[in-house]
Amino acid sequence: MYVAVKGGEAAIANAHRLLASRRRGDASVPALTLEQIAGQLALGVDRVMGEGSLYDPELAALAIKQSRGDLIEAVFLLRAYRTTLPRFGYSEPVDTGAMVIERRVSAVFKDLPGGQLLGPTFDYTHRLLDPELAGDHPVAEPVRGEAPSEKALRVSDILAGDGLIEENLPSEEDSDVADITRTALEFPLGRDARLQALARGDEGFLLALGYSTQRGYARSHPFAGEIRIGEVAVEMVLPELGFAVCIGRVRLTECQMVNQFKGSAKVPPQFTTGYGLVFGQAERKAMAMALCDRALRAAELGEDITAPAQDEEFVISHSDNVQATGFVEHLKLPHYVDFQAELDLVRRMRAEHAAAQATGRQDIATDASREAAE
Amino acid sequence: MSAQIATDAAPAIASYNFAYLDEQTKRMIRRAILKAIAIPGYQVPFASREMPMPYGWGTGGVQVTAAIIGPEDVLKVIDQGADDTTNAVSIRAFFAKVANVATTTRTMEATIIQTRHRIPETKLSAGQVLVYQVPIPEPLRFLEPRETETRKMHALEEYGLMHVKLYEDIARHGEISTTYAYPVMVEGRYVMDPSPTPKFDNPKMHRSEALQLFGAGREKRIYAVPPFTEVVSLDFEDHPFEIQTFDRPCALCAAENVYLDEVVLDDSGGRMFVCSDTDHCEDRRAQGHRGEMAGHPLETAK
CATH class of the missing domain: 3.40.50.11310 (Bacterial phosphonate metabolism protein PhnH)
Structure with missing residues (x-):
């Protein structure tokens, strides 16, 4: 007779068993290997590494496989693993100026030291579905050029010589860098904490906010000063040695947006920058991040805060897709105890309303609204 | 839940500390x-x-x-x-x-x-x-969305906004219309x-x-x-805090003064009310208490 919604361990186990079967799909088709995912779905792997804040293509590929291609779920898997890893210390700041560049474009100069280098880009491809890719046709070897003889200066370094652009002053020697995974966020944030949050922020969310700044909600006249993609060395000071040694290389995408700034009482007119730095090849994310970073500098630069993209608490509190998806999806959990309380209230208020109607009183509102279920 | 607890999995994936957290x-x-x-x-x-x-x-x-x-x-x-x-x-x-x-x-x-x-x-x-x-x-979050503001309000013990909210409830509905939280x-x-x-x-x-x-x-x-x-619980002198009451006991264990869940029985308005606290309900039934729908004669003594 009475059967409450018995979740039951058996039901959960069976659901997960079905999930495993659906994940595998048709058993007559070979299973995906992690090499295939990391090698052929590399941009998905990069996104998972970036928003998962863990540089490990193999684990990211595993997460994508496990999540059936649901990238936010994959990010979540990687984060939940990352958080259990011991923290040995912090690397030295990476030198993106010394990046081994695979792609480097600047929209603000026709040519510049180090040259424009298109690299592996979708830009200028015609988005026509390619039936050949349905099969496994051989692919031509890429063309290899000479290694550039001159150093590819970052655009901010080129402009800095003329004083046209704000200086990127190094932080004070002994100031510790923020770590948003080890301390609770406290608003207003320092720019270091803000950039960390943006770097792991959801690509779609930042894309939409960055887009909103271009459409006039906190417009800041951006130019893509430079986008570069390539590998940089990661160096760490080992206490036993007392100096920095290279412990590996990571592929990064860096974007410097150059924005107009009218100047203030203290500072003459000059260009300012928004900054984006993301693991892997993630150009859209890096550009969106740079737009958001610049918009969020409004307070620092004495600009009016009028748009959502300039509102630090709003942007940073909602940019993390692992948090967002968890809280949105928790609405699936049972809420019947609270709903019961609301049912009771609404019934009572409806009865009172009906009684009032009957006696000719029309002034009782039936607004029983309450915040979204918690 | 498919927790990634892999103490017995391949050595490439680490095992976890007691109670998961390091x-x-x-x-x-x-x-x-x-x-x-x-x-x-x-x-x-x-x-x-x-x-x-x-x-x-x-x-x-x-x-x-x-x-x-x-x-x-x-x-x-x-x-x-x-x-x-x-x-x-x-x-x-x-x-x-x-x-x-x-x-x-x-x-x-x-x-x-x-x-x-x-x-x-x-x-x-x-x-x-x-x-x-x-x-x-x-x-205070649904009254003031900003953490920077609410922290200040707590620091200054500035809770007027909450009292105003509760007062507005009374002005509008005749009672405080907050039922949970x-x-x-x-x-x-x-x-x-x-x-x-x-x-x-x-x-x-x-x-x-x-x-x-x-x-x-x-x-x-x-x-x-x-x-x-x-x-x-926050309230006013002339509108004291009150808890929910149910006009019937639990249909299974006949408990009164407990929180009940409403269970829909059919599509013609049939309902039963049972204890939300399942352990409490089972405990009472083990002691011999029977509600009207427990499949046994209705308990007489409370």
């Missing part, structure tokens, strides 16, 4: 808990970790439990008052797996009870810890969100013998109500 993290959380106990009702920021279950599904409560649980503990997990709701099953299985602790559904036997949305009907006793899962720890004043100092428990449960918090800990993972806050602490 000891450094536990120490950080314990410090936050101690601070929370020292300042009843105050929300202590802590460096909440990503857990292997989603934010919003009890990560705060799970972290608090993971930080305080020991091998000798006996754990009970409830959601909506029931031990067998899916998320309660999942969290209980998680701790059974990563901490290898004994679990129970019996309120009396548990040393730690993790809960979502209810406080057990059975009176808790000294030595027990009740761990609440909290979605939005800030009682009903704000309380803790030890005469901090206004606190009791988590989305129905206001029916608020009086149970007052001067409880048990330690009450609240964990909000996504919002990165821990707060506490130490044993024997004053917890007073």
Whole structure:
């Protein structure tokens, strides 16, 4: 007779068993290997590494496989693993100026030291579905050029010589860098904490906010000063040695947006920058991040805060897709105890309303609204 | 829940510490808990970790439990008052797996009870810890969305906005129309969100013998109500705080003055009302109490 919604361990186990079967799909088709995912779905792997804040293509590929291609779920898997890893210390700041560049474009100069280098880009491809890719046709070897003889200066370094652009002053020697995974966020944030949050922020969310700044909600006249993609060395000071040694290389995408700034009482007119730095090849994310970073500098630069993209608490509190998806999806959990309380209230208020109607009183509102279920 | 607990998996994937969290993290959380106990009702920021279950599904409560649980503990997990709701099953299985602790559904036997949305009907006793899962720890959040502002309001004990809200409820509806997550004043100092428990449960918090800990993972806050602490639901002299009442007893165990769930029986308006606290209901039935739909003659003596 009475059967409450018995979740039951058996039901959960069976659901997960079905999930495993659906994940595998048709058993007559070979299973995906992690090499295939990391090698052929590399941009998905990069996104998972970036928003998962863990540089490990193999684990990211595993997460994508496990999540059936649901990238936010994959990010979540990687984060939940990352958080259990011991923290040995912090690397030295990476030198993106010394990046081994695979792609480097600047929209603000026709040519510049180090040259424009298109690299592996979708830009200028015609988005026509390619039936050949349905099969496994051989692919031509890429063309290899000479290694550039001159150093590819970052655009901010080129402009800095003329004083046209704000200086990127190094932080004070002994100031510790923020770590948003080890301390609770406290608003207003320092720019270091803000950039960390943006770097792991959801690509779609930042894309939409960055887009909103271009459409006039906190417009800041951006130019893509430079986008570069390539590998940089990661160096760490080992206490036993007392100096920095290279412990590996990571592929990064860096974007410097150059924005107009009218100047203030203290500072003459000059260009300012928004900054984006993301693991892997993630150009859209890096550009969106740079737009958001610049918009969020409004307070620092004495600009009016009028748009959502300039509102630090709003942007940073909602940019993390692992948090967002968890809280949105928790609405699936049972809420019947609270709903019961609301049912009771609404019934009572409806009865009172009906009684009032009957006696000719029309002034009782039936607004029983309450915040979204918690 | 498909927790990534892979103690027996390939060596490439690490195994996990007792109760999942590493000891450094536990120490950080314990410090936050101690601070929370020292300042009843105050929300202590802590460096909440990503857990292997989603934010919003009890990560705060799970972290608090993971930080305080020991091998000798006996754990009970409830959601909506029931031990067998899916998320309660999942969290209980998680701790059974990563901490290898004994679990129970019996309120009396548990040393730690993790809960979502209810406080057990059975009176808790000294030595027990009740761990609440909290979605939005800030009682002022829906009145003022900014953390920078609400922290100031707490610091200055500036709770006028909350009283105005409750007053407007009365002006508009003739009563305070908050039915769950009903704000309380803790030890005469901090206004606190009791988590989305129905206001029916608020009086149970007052001067409880048990330690009450609240964990909000996504919002990165821990707060506490130490044993024997004053917890007073906000109200007005002419509109005193009232809890929900039900006009019938539990259909299974005939309990009165407990919180009931409404269960839809058919599509023609058939309903039954049963205890939300499943352990309490089972306990009463084991003692021979019978409600009108328990399949036995109606109990006569109450």
